[in-house]
Amino acid sequence: MEDELAASITILGAVWGGAKAFTVTSGPGFSLMMEHIGYAAMTETPCVFVDVQRGGPSTGLPTLPAQGDMMQARWGSHGDYEIIALCPNSPQECFDLTIRAFNLSEQYRTPVMFMMDECVGHMTEKVVIPPADQVDIYPRRHTSRPPEEFKLFQTGGDLVPEMVHAGEGYRFHLTGLTHDERGYPAMTPETQDRLVRRLQAKILNASGALASYEEEATENADVIVVSYGITSRVAQRAIQMAREKGLKVGKLRLITVWPFPESKIRQLAARTKAFVVPELNLGQMVREVERAAGGVAKTIPVSHAGGTVHRPEVILKAIEEAAR
Amino acid sequence: MTEPDVLAQVPRNPVEPFLRMDRMPHIWCPGCGIGTTVNCFARSLLECGLPLDQVAIVSGIGCSGRVAGYLQLDSFHTTHGRAIPFATGLKLANPSLHVVVYSGDGDLSAIGGNHLIHAARRNIDIKVVCVNNFIYAMTGGQSGPTTPATATTSTSPYGAFEPSFNLPQLADAAGAVYVARWTAFHVRQLARSMNDVFKKKGFCFIEVLSPCPTLYERRNKLGEGLDTMKYYKEKSKIRNGAPTSEVAVGMRDEIIVGKFVDRERPDYSELRRNQMTARLGNAYVEEPACVCD
Numbered sequence A: 001m002e003d004e005l006a007a008s009i010t011i012l013g014a015v016w017g018g019a020k021a022f023t024v025t026s027g028p029g030f031s032l033m034m035e036h037i038g039y040a041a042m043t044e045t046p047c048v049f050v051d052v053q054r055g056g057p058s059t060g061l062p063t064l065p066a067q068g069d070m071m072q073a074r075w076g077s078h079g080d081y082e083i084i085a086l087c088p089n090s091p092q093e094c095f096d097l098t099i100r101a102f103n104l105s106e107q108y109r110t111p112v113m114f115m116m117d118e119c120v121g122h123m124t125e126k127v128v129i130p131p132a133d134q135v136d137i138y139p140r141r142h143t144s145r146p147p148e149e150f151k152l153f154q155t156g157g158d159l160v161p162e163m164v165h166a167g168e169g170y171r172f173h174l175t176g177l178t179h180d181e182r183g184y185p186a187m188t189p190e191t192q193d194r195l196v197r198r199l200q201a202k203i204l205n206a207s208g209a210l211a212s213y214e215e216e217a218t219e220n221a222d223v224i225v226v227s228y229g230i231t232s233r234v235a236q237r238a239i240q241m242a243r244e245k246g247l248k249v250g251k252l253r254l255i256t257v258w259p260f261p262e263s264k265i266r267q268l269a270a271r272t273k274a275f276v277v278p279e280l281n282l283g284q285m286v287r288e289v290e291r292a293a294g295g296v297a298k299t300i301p302v303s304h305a306g307g308t309v310h311r312p313e314v315i316l317k318a319i320e321e322a323a324r
Numbered sequence B: 001m002t003e004p005d006v007l008a009q010v011p012r013n014p015v016e017p018f019l020r021m022d023r024m025p026h027i028w029c030p031g032c033g034i035g036t037t038v039n040c041f042a043r044s045l046l047e048c049g050l051p052l053d054q055v056a057i058v059s060g061i062g063c064s065g066r067v068a069g070y071l072q073l074d075s076f077h078t079t080h081g082r083a084i085p086f087a088t089g090l091k092l093a094n095p096s097l098h099v100v101v102y103s104g105d106g107d108l109s110a111i112g113g114n115h116l117i118h119a120a121r122r123n124i125d126i127k128v129v130c131v132n133n134f135i136y137a138m139t140g141g142q143s144g145p146t147t148p149a150t151a152t153t154s155t156s157p158y159g160a161f162e163p164s165f166n167l168p169q170l171a172d173a174a175g176a177v178y179v180a181r182w183t184a185f186h187v188r189q190l191a192r193s194m195n196d197v198f199k200k201k202g203f204c205f206i207e208v209l210s211p212c213p214t215l216y217e218r219r220n221k222l223g224e225g226l227d228t229m230k231y232y233k234e235k236s237k238i239r240n241g242a243p244t245s246e247v248a249v250g251m252r253d254e255i256i257v258g259k260f261v262d263r264e265r266p267d268y269s270e271l272r273r274n275q276m277t278a279r280l281g282n283a284y285v286e287e288p289a290c291v292c293d
Helices: A004-016 A028-043 A070-075 A091-108 A118-122 A189-204 A230-244 A262-269 A285-293 A312-323 B003-009 B034-048 B064-070 B083-093 B105-111 B113-122 B167-174 B187-198 B213-217 B225-235 B268-283
Strands: A022-025 A047-055 A061-065 A084-086 A111-117 A173-175 A213-216 A223-227 A249-254 A256-258 A274-279 A298-303 B055-059 B074-077 B098-104 B126-132 B178-183 B204-209 B236-238 B255-262
Touching: A004 A022, A004 A028, A004 A047, A004 B083, A004 B113, A022 A028, A028 A047, A028 A070, A028 A111, A047 A091, A047 A118, A061 A118, A070 A084, A070 A111, A070 A256, A084 A091, A091 A111, A111 A118, A173 B064, A223 A230, A223 A312, A230 A249, A230 A274, A230 A312, A249 A262, A262 A274, A262 A285, A274 A285, A274 A312, A285 A298, A298 A312, B034 B064, B034 B126, B034 B187, B055 B064, B055 B083, B064 B074, B064 B098, B064 B126, B074 B083, B083 B098, B083 B105, B083 B113, B083 B126, B098 B105, B105 B113, B105 B126, B105 B167, B113 B126, B113 B167, B126 B167, B126 B187, B167 B178, B167 B204, B167 B255, B178 B187, B187 B204, B187 B255, B213 B225, B225 B236
Parallel strands: A022 A047, A047 A111, A084 A111, A173 B074, A223 A249, A223 A274, A274 A298, B055 B074, B055 B098, B098 B126, B126 B204, B178 B204, B236 B255
Antiparallel strands: A047 A061, A084 A256, A213 A249, B178 B255
16 A cells, blocks of 8 residues: 555455455554554454554664554554553564454454564564464454344443444444444444443453463562563563572563553562563553552663663663662 | 325435435535535436445545445445545455445545545546535635635635645546546536446546535635536536546636546556466465455
8 A cells, every 4th residue: 555544444444345454564654553543443343553663753763673652552543442462572472473463353343453573573583383274263253143133333241243344235334433333423422431431341341361471480579570572582681690690580571561461460569579671662561560560569660762672781780679 | 194194295215225314314514515416326326236235335534524424335434534545445355346435625635635646546446436615614614635726715714825636637647547527516417427437447536516605605705505506507518538637627717527537447456466467377366355254
């Protein structure tokens, strides 16, 4: 397509035409796609947006790593909505989690953000691709109701509506305006309240099922390093160095970053002294960690403006200070 | 007679089955021409004989952007300026759909101008109806790329002075295979053009000039919607095949209408198939995109 505005809505048209679709971008392109992430959230269009993060703002650092779009992934489009975002740290995970991203988008009828960074994006490692029949696919939630009994945004217990496609005889209407169960514009405070709260609840109610992370030695840890993406692999080295010095350090690597695993952090906060949060930005996910920790454990950011990864020694220093 | 008896005697409008009657009344102002163009479109659907379940309509944002919502088809009210790329996605995913984009001049040629020229260039098989009322009507009558020089608008209180787009020339130059212009007065010709494009493969563009009595005519002291219809009647000249470079519209000038371009050119899917087959031979398989088969 001619630009990111086009790409980010062509995929949505393709989904309503019956396809699975995604688009890939970096930095400025992600900014351009924001309106259609909101449109996808509002119209409950299953799709995947991949952002290979680079340094910003603006053109910033093309082809150099950063993790500065984590909050944009969550809040970038206007209005209230929830999002699912996954964060791989290896080529193998790029493969596995892309499948999961599509599955989650179908299950919850929501755009899923796939938050890579330049390092993971350009990384070469062995990837095991399973036979196609061993890949779990969550099918599109296509309705079995006939057109006369079907309403485009009618939902059951899980608050996720069933779907149809153009050309199937349903003669449905889809709009980005606030809409009722039929999909017709209904711009009243009541409809807005019902719709936006449902869009939020269908994701937040599933926070437990959506949570995914890698946890290691957090049981008796004085310090827990919380990281994601490429930074988690640098942090691994820092954790190893700290353990060699006799420090009790745990690890929590976030794989699902949105919805943020608040209850996990809250639970860990009760049994550790401090969280150390290295990330390739000036402090984004660390705010979430701090909020979830609620002052029960200290939260120590290790910020980095991007362009390269942290030096493990810098993270080690923060661990040592936190352990005191 | 009781009220239902009286209602039963009111003759039914033949285009009613094409409209979402449960959404009436529509939002358009008295004297607005958009409804007239929708009537023409419904009549063309009546005549073209296409299975209506296979017709999808896509609009952007604005007064004309509301058209999709009133048609009893698979209908999409998308984001501002992006009806064409959404329609492109629909068509790519399901090539058997007849995809129509119905939107306004601001939506299609200003914010969406990039997509208009690129869709015409790649000759994707979608049909575009562009209702041109010379301003952004829904948002209060601001000037846009089609506003004629000297026209008064809410953002050009002392008169517009930027040169305006000649939309048929733009579509022609970018590669559209069918380009026509009519006004809201030319209802038969417009319906015929709409019917034409359903039979035509590739990117087709129909411009329809339409009065906006509330924001354009009133600010420019041009009277009511009916006065504009009289102007269309008196000042329009049908010149089929006119070079599109000669059909620019000025402030209350003569209006050249007609079918300007009707040519053959391989469309996107044919170009893709040809190239892929030339490069890959039998290894190229066009897979259906639908996930639900």
